[in-house]
Structure formats: structure tokens, C-alpha cells
Amino acid sequence: MRAVIRSSFLALLLSAASHSTVAGDSTSATEFSNYIISWSGDLLFVTSESHEAPPIHRVFVIETAHPDQRTAIGDDYEGKGFAGVYCSSDEKWLCVNVGIGVHGAACHVFKHSAERRFEPIPDINAKVESLFESGANPGVTFDAVYGLCWSEKGLLLVASGRGQKNDQFYTDEMFLEYRPANQEVAPLSKHFVSPMGTDDSTNPDPEYQRWDSSSLKAYEQSIQHQLNVIYNLLLPKLDAANKAKLMSEQKQWEFARDKKPSGRYERDLFIQQRINALAARFLGAPSQ
Numbered sequence: 001m002r003a004v005i006r007s008s009f010l011a012l013l014l015s016a017a018s019h020s021t022v023a024g025d026s027t028s029a030t031e032f033s034n035y036i037i038s039w040s041g042d043l044l045f046v047t048s049e050s051h052e053a054p055p056i057h058r059v060f061v062i063e064t065a066h067p068d069q070r071t072a073i074g075d076d077y078e079g080k081g082f083a084g085v086y087c088s089s090d091e092k093w094l095c096v097n098v099g100i101g102v103h104g105a106a107c108h109v110f111k112h113s114a115e116r117r118f119e120p121i122p123d124i125n126a127k128v129e130s131l132f133e134s135g136a137n138p139g140v141t142f143d144a145v146y147g148l149c150w151s152e153k154g155l156l157l158v159a160s161g162r163g164q165k166n167d168q169f170y171t172d173e174m175f176l177e178y179r180p181a182n183q184e185v186a187p188l189s190k191h192f193v194s195p196m197g198t199d200d201s202t203n204p205d206p207e208y209q210r211w212d213s214s215s216l217k218a219y220e221q222s223i224q225h226q227l228n229v230i231y232n233l234l235l236p237k238l239d240a241a242n243k244a245k246l247m248s249e250q251k252q253w254e255f256a257r258d259k260k261p262s263g264r265y266e267r268d269l270f271i272q273q274r275i276n277a278l279a280a281r282f283l284g285a286p287s288q
Helices: 003-017 126-133 206-237 240-257 266-283
Strands: 020-023 029-037 044-049 056-063 071-078 081-087 091-102 104-114 117-120 140-149 155-165 169-177 186-188 194-195
Touching: 003 044, 020 091, 029 081, 044 081, 044 266, 056 081, 071 104, 081 140, 081 155, 091 140, 091 186, 104 126, 104 155, 126 140, 126 155, 126 169, 126 186, 140 206, 155 206, 169 206, 206 240, 240 266
Parallel strands: 104 140
Antiparallel strands: 020 029, 029 044, 044 056, 056 071, 081 091, 091 104, 104 117, 140 155, 155 169, 169 186, 169 194
16 A cells, blocks of 8 residues: 555544544444644544444534534544544645545545534545546546645645556556635646555655655644644643643653654554543543
């Protein structure tokens, strides 16, 4: 699997790896699987999975100034899992990647209209699919589009598909950008075709590696910033004894984190699990 979409699939791994159970709006419990902190720390996004069969996946937003209130964003995604939720640094836009089946995914974008209100904008998936297929080799099946990270201009996307030629299966990926100001989707790269199962380090394309590295760097900076923000939100809510305990605990956790090499699944997962734990404590911690 290409490294560029690793952050998207990381969220799916987290759904199974780290659940925190809290009371839902109904009498049944809801398992919150992942927490995402906005750049300023004013907003906390939560992905949840119901106990229904098939499960219902939802996204909620919470203002950290009012942690007891939450608002649903978008649809109830029945039988689908989340493959990354990303808020722009100016907090005007939200990207929600939804995993569909084994290979499929769709990207949904929302505009922050007021307080906890995020309104859906016109679907971008059809535009991405059309651009992807217009330059793909014959026989390629379009599978997925993921939002990877936000820049000042817009949302970096990766579209992917699969094909077969001479009994050889191969993957096809290309980078695009969604610009919400004018609702345009523009291609940023050519198609990158490689045999299915090829490791990223095998004959890497310099242009692909450039996009891959920049998106990975943006993702890692984002989760580290989220960790710092939620830690500093939680600390003032604790009494002196629990504050000292958290500070000591955090130092030990950072020591363990620094043993894990950067740019690896294990380190990213380790950080995200810590974000989840601190966010759950923030929501449950009483104010002083």
C-alpha cells in the first residue's frame, strides 16, 4: 500500500484499536472511536459507531467551551467506516473520508457556518472520478478518493483505482486539489501506475515521493499539534494532585513515543491513541 494514503487508513485501524464508551443521546451506549482537535482547540470532532447491525457511523462536533453539547455533522453512514476526518487550520472547512467496502472511499466536505453547524457542500466525488478516468489507462476501475490534508488554497486529494494488463494487476493513483472558495477540483499530478503490492521504496517516482512526503509531514504535524492542544485544554480542569499526576504521566508517555521512529504506523497510532485518551478525560473531567 502506498504511504500517501496511510493516514486515511490509520483512522480505520483506530476504530478497532481504541474505543472509549460514553453515554449517547439514546438509552444505549455509543462507542466513540476517534477524536480530532481543531487547530485553535475550540472544536472537538468525534467519530462514533453504534451497536446496531449493521453499525451506524456518525461524526459529531463539540465546542470545548461547552463540552456537554454536541451536534451531528452530515449523514448517518450505515455499514461504512471513517477513513480520516480533517479540519482546516482556519476552521472554515471539514473533510470527512468514508470507507466503502475493501477498496472504496468517498470524500465529503462541509462548511463551518456558525458555532457547531457544518453544512455539506456539493459532492466532489463525481468530479474527481471524472478527472481520474479521463487520464487513466483503459480497463482501470476507479475505487476511491481521500482528502489528505488542508493547505491555504484547499484540500489535497488522492484518487486511486485498479487495473489489469497481461495478467498483471496494478494500482493507479493521482493527486488533485479541491478549492472550496470556487468549488473547483484541479489535477495536480500525472497518474502513478505501479504493480499491485509494490513497496514505496521500489523505483520511486520523484514527483510521487514529493507529494507523498509533503502530505505525510502535514499529517504528522497535525496530530502532534492536536496532542499539545488537548493536553493544554485538560490540564487546567484538574485539581493540583491530578495535574501533577498528568504531567508526570505525560513525560513518561513522551519518553516512550520518542523511542518510536517517525514516519511509521506505530508512532502515528501511538500518538492518536494518546489524543483519544486525553480527549475522553477532557470530556469527563470536572471543572475546578
